[in-house]
Amino acid sequence: MSKTRKVKLSDIAKEAEVSIALVSYVLNNRHPDRIKKETAARIKKIAKKLNYRPNPLAKGLRTQKSNAIGLILADLANPFSAQIARIIEDNVIGSDYILLIGSMDENMDKFRKLVDTFVNHSVDGLIIVSPENAIKEIKAIQKQGIPHVLIDRYFPELPFNFVGNDNFFSTRSCVEQLVGNGRKSIGFITHDTDYFHFHERKRGFVTACHEFGMNTENKVMEVALSDLNTNVDRAMATLLAKNPDMDAILFSTSVLTLYGLKYAVRNQLNVPERIEFMGFDKAEYYDIFPSPIPYYEQPLEEIGKRAVDFLMLEIAKPGAQTVREIVKGSLKVAKPLIEKS
Amino acid sequence: MSKTRKVKLSDIAKEAEVSIALVSYVLNNRHPDRIKKETAARIKKIAKKLNYRPNPLAKGLRTQKSNAIGLILADLANPFSAQIARIIEDNVIGSDYILLIGSMDENMDKFRKLVDTFVNHSVDGLIIVSPENAIKEIKAIQKQGIPHVLIDRYFPELPFNFVGNDNFFSTRSCVEQLVGNGRKSIGFITHDTDYFHFHERKRGFVTACHEFGMNTENKVMEVALSDLNTNVDRAMATLLAKNPDMDAILFSTSVLTLYGLKYAVRNQLNVPERIEFMGFDKAEYYDIFPSPIPYYEQPLEEIGKRAVDFLMLEIAKPGAQTVREIVKGSLKVAKPLIEKS
DNA sequence: ATAGTTTATTTAAACGTTTAAACAAAATTT
DNA sequence: AAATTTTGTTTAAACGTTTAAATAAACTAT
Numbered sequence: 140m141s142k143t144r145k146v147k148l149s150d151i152a153k154e155a156e157v158s159i160a161l162v163s164y165v166l167n168n169r170h171p172d173r174i175k176k177e178t179a180a181r182i183k184k185i186a187k188k189l190n191y192r193p194n195p196l197a198k199g200l201r202t203q204k205s206n207a208i209g210l211i212l213a214d215l216a217n218p219f220s221a222q223i224a225r226i227i228e229d230n231v232i233g234s235d236y237i238l239l240i241g242s243m244d245e246n247m248d249k250f251r252k253l254v255d256t257f258v259n260h261s262v263d264g265l266i267i268v269s270p271e272n273a274i275k276e277i278k279a280i281q282k283q284g285i286p287h288v289l290i291d292r293y294f295p296e297l298p299f300n301f302v303g304n305d306n307f308f309s310t311r312s313c314v315e316q317l318v319g320n321g322r323k324s325i326g327f328i329t330h331d332t333d334y335f336h337f338h339e340r341k342r343g344f345v346t347a348c349h350e351f352g353m354n355t356e357n358k359v360m361e362v363a364l365s366d367l368n369t370n371v372d373r374a375m376a377t378l379l380a381k382n383p384d385m386d387a388i389l390f391s392t393s394v395l396t397l398y399g400l401k402y403a404v405r406n407q408l409n410v411p412e413r414i415e416f417m418g419f420d421k422a423e424y425y426d427i428f429p430s431p432i433p434y435y436e437q438p439l440e441e442i443g444k445r446a447v448d449f450l451m452l453e454i455a456k457p458g459a460q461t462v463r464e465i466v467k468g469s470l471k472v473a474k475p476l477i478e479k480s
Numbered sequence: 481m482s483k484t485r486k487v488k489l490s491d492i493a494k495e496a497e498v499s500i501a502l503v504s505y506v507l508n509n510r511h512p513d514r515i516k517k518e519t520a521a522r523i524k525k526i527a528k529k530l531n532y533r534p535n536p537l538a539k540g541l542r543t544q545k546s547n548a549i550g551l552i553l554a555d556l557a558n559p560f561s562a563q564i565a566r567i568i569e570d571n572v573i574g575s576d577y578i579l580l581i582g583s584m585d586e587n588m589d590k591f592r593k594l595v596d597t598f599v600n601h602s603v604d605g606l607i608i609v610s611p612e613n614a615i616k617e618i619k620a621i622q623k624q625g626i627p628h629v630l631i632d633r634y635f636p637e638l639p640f641n642f643v644g645n646d647n648f649f650s651t652r653s654c655v656e657q658l659v660g661n662g663r664k665s666i667g668f669i670t671h672d673t674d675y676f677h678f679h680e681r682k683r684g685f686v687t688a689c690h691e692f693g694m695n696t697e698n699k700v701m702e703v704a705l706s707d708l709n710t711n712v713d714r715a716m717a718t719l720l721a722k723n724p725d726m727d728a729i730l731f732s733t734s735v736l737t738l739y740g741l742k743y744a745v746r747n748q749l750n751v752p753e754r755i756e757f758m759g760f761d762k763a764e765y766y767d768i769f770p771s772p773i774p775y776y777e778q779p780l781e782e783i784g785k786r787a788v789d790f791l792m793l794e795i796a797k798p799g800a801q802t803v804r805e806i807v808k809g810s811l812k813v814a815k816p817l818i819e820k821s
Numbered sequence: 822a823t824a825g826t827t828t829a830t831t832t833a834a835a836c837g838t839t840t841a842a843a844c845a846a847a848a849t850t851t
Numbered sequence: 852a853a854a855t856t857t858t859g860t861t862t863a864a865a866c867g868t869t870t871a872a873a874t875a876a877a878c879t880a881t
Contacts, residue, residue: 145867147866147867147868148867148868148869149867157830157831158830158831158832159831159867159868159869160830160831160832160833160869160870161829161830161831163868163869163870164830164869164870167869169869169870170829172828173828173829173830174828174829174830175828175829175830178829178830192596192600193600193867193868194541194600194602194866194867194868195600195601195602196537196540196541196546196601196602196866196867196868197541197836197866197867197868197869198867198868198869199537199836199868200535200537200538200541200835200836200837200838200866200867200868201835201836201867201868201869201870202836202868202869203836205537206601207580207601214566215562215565215566215569216562216563216565216566217562218559218562220562221556221557221558221559221561221562221565222557224556224557224562224581225555225556225557225583226557228556228581228582228583232582232597235597237580237582237597237598237601238580238581238582239548239578239579239580239581240565240569240579240580240581241569241573241578241579242566242569255533256573256576256578257578259533259534259535259536260536260537260547260548260578261535261536261537397764397765397768400768401767401768404767404768404769404770422765423738423765424738424763424764424765424768426742426745427738427741427742427745427765427768427769428745428768429745429770486837488836488837488838489837489838489839490837498860498861499860499861499862500837500838500839500861501839501840501860501861501862501863502859502860502861504838504839504840505839505840505860508839510839510840511859513858514858514859514860515858515859515860516858516859516860519859519860534837534838535836535837535838537836537837537838538836538837538838538839538866539837539838539839540838540866541836541837541838541865541866541867541868542837542838542839542840542865542866543838543839543866544866822881823880823881824879824880824881825878825879825880825881826877826878826879826880827876827877827878827879828875828876828877828878829874829875829876829877830873830874830875830876831872831873831874831875832871832872832873832874833870833871833872833873834869834870834871834872835868835869835870835871836867836868836869837866838865838866839864839865839866840863840864840865841862841863841864841865842861842862842863842864843860843861843862843863844859844860844861844862845858845859845860845861846857846858846859846860847856847857847858847859848855848856848857848858849854849855849856849857850853850854850855850856851852851853851854851855
């Protein structure tokens with residue numbers, strides 16, 4: 140019922156008949172050579188017996204560290220965000236840190252508020268999926284010397300720490316794959332935003348098409364981030380109307396792929412015989428679709444791990460390094476449906 | 481570059497030429513009647529000018545509160561977990577709390593470690609999706625007087641705070657719906673676990689079937705929590721083999737539904753003409769399937785909101801109340817695919 | 822014997838708040 | 852004019868740690 144009073148250093152000190160400082164030294168392994176073995180052993184034993192847990196608030200207050208890291212996502216409810224969050228969680232927990240998570244909903248005010256709250260709670264570092272046009276805000280974080288790393292989205296012209304997917308490579312290799320499958324006229328459905336990673340995906344697509352001697356006139360549809368059902372529907376219709384010979388469509392995110400698949404089902408497109416679909420990001424639901432959907436898989440595990448690793452390094456020795464890792468994912472082409480892990 | 485020193489009470493005090501205590505009183509609105517209006521105004525103005533942010537660690541250390549709440553989920557990467565997390569996030573952030581999130585992966589050790597870490601970081605409260613057989617652990621939390629509330633899963637025989645879906649009602653009304661659609665022989669695919677909520681779902685199914693004069697012999701398949709692809713496949717095959725006349729299948733989670741749909745696609749089941757599928761929980765991917773999938777939708781928004789509301793109340797005045805809210809969701813029957821929000 | 826080292830431990834300040842209690846000055850009551 | 856109350860503010864301890872500096876005791880070395 141009543142909150143059991145927590146064991147603190149002074150309790151151990153009393154029982155061991157030593158000073159608080161000595162207990163602290165022992166438990167933090169501070170001056171191992173200076174401290175008598177037996178005393179150390181005794182203190183450790185008592186600490187264990189009493190099930191001592193350091194108070195992170197006191198510790199944090201004193202050391203100016205909180206052993207917490209903040210993760211700012213686009214939207215936790217979005218499977219992509221959730222997946223990356225989970226990966227980061229695993230990496231962070233291992234280092235005995237706790238993870239604060241917040242969604243900014245592509246909204247600058249929410250983003251600012253999250254940064255503010257997290258910094259205020261003295262997070263030791265931030266992992267950030269940035270909203271559009273957040274350059275000023277990220278710079279401020281940088282200036283304040285708060286260890287941080289951007290993931291997924293970044294600003295190429297600025298020296299921010301970043302680890303993320305090679306977006307140019309990704310769409311480029313999708314096109315390559317489709318061409319390899321004999322496709323001759325490929326459409327691309329992506330978003331209409333200022334995000335650099337979307338620009339890159341488009342650039343990858345267009346560049347590859349040109350390389351393979353295909354034109355991209357009327358083949359790139361950029362839809363708004365909102366109201367996807369309607370917008371993707373319209374985009375698909377336009378794409379198909381303007382390109383009667385189109386024999387493949389590449390999507391720029393898994394959600395766009397989802398809506399594309401919905402369209403295909405609804406309109407009974409002959410996939411993949413007449414027209415092949417290619418998705419972006421892994422998604423469980425691809426194989427509800429009657430035919431296998433090949434896709435490009437971002438190396439999320441790697442991104443999460445590297446981001447956390449870097450952040451930990453940066454926390455340990457601030458300012459010592461910067462990072463810009465553009466990692467490549469891989470193409471997942473249809474396996475027999477039966478054989479899925 | 482260098483960390484900008486944070487503004488603290490003493491900075492304000494100095495500039496306002498008053499004591500630290502007075503600043504604290506003013507900023508916390510402590511003795512409003514006791515403090516001279518002008519002084520208060522001056523202090524507030526300076527605080528705003530200096531952009532003062534209280535240090536949560538110091539505050540927490542002194543007041544024994546952290547303004548953080550911990551959320552323990554099954555697995556953040558699972559869309560169901562992610563959705564509920566997002567809802568809770570929104571409700572928590574509004575109250576100026578921060579949210580710590582962890583996944584326990586149905587694993588007792590991880591669960592214990594999470595509770596431990598969170599409690600250690602002095603969370604003011606816990607929202608818990610419990611693993612199997614965690615009664616002892618929850619009791620310990622209760623005994624320690626840590627405000628908490630279970631969601632999704634619970635232990636009916638014990639007086640734990642809980643808010644969650646009415647699982648008996650949910651499957652019961654699914655059967656009702658299917659019978660209303662003229663279905664005469666219904667199968668049920670669920671999990672083989674000790675979780676009470678799964679027992680309830682099964683009980684709801686069985687009870688309803690009997691009410692409607694259907695037997696349930698060989699119609700309930702309970703698959704393990706792991707290796708779903710194989711296990712659901714096998715369960716589906718068995719179900720259909722043993723019940724040649726079966727004209728509907730109800731699933732017990734959205735993930736089971738997903739695998740069911742995969743099976744249907746792979747085996748070209750005639751859905752819904754010959755056999756109707758009914759899902760559990762909302763999932764975007766249902767409408768990739770060629771025919772609309774009706775489903776029972778848990779009232780997640782309500783669950784999240786009520787859980788947080790209760791927790792806040794409990795944090796404000798501990799021990800004053802308990803809660804056990806079993807809330808009902810609703811059936812979502814097929815709308816024309818074109819018209820989706 | 823005395824000074825200098827080494828070894829083992831303690832003292833005390835600090836981190837940034839909150840808050841009970843003390844205090845001083847002004848206003849009010851006797 | 853003395854005593855009391857009210858008003859406005861300050862003092863100082865406390866929360867649970869960490870850590871530089873001080874200290875004390877036990878050994879060298881001279």
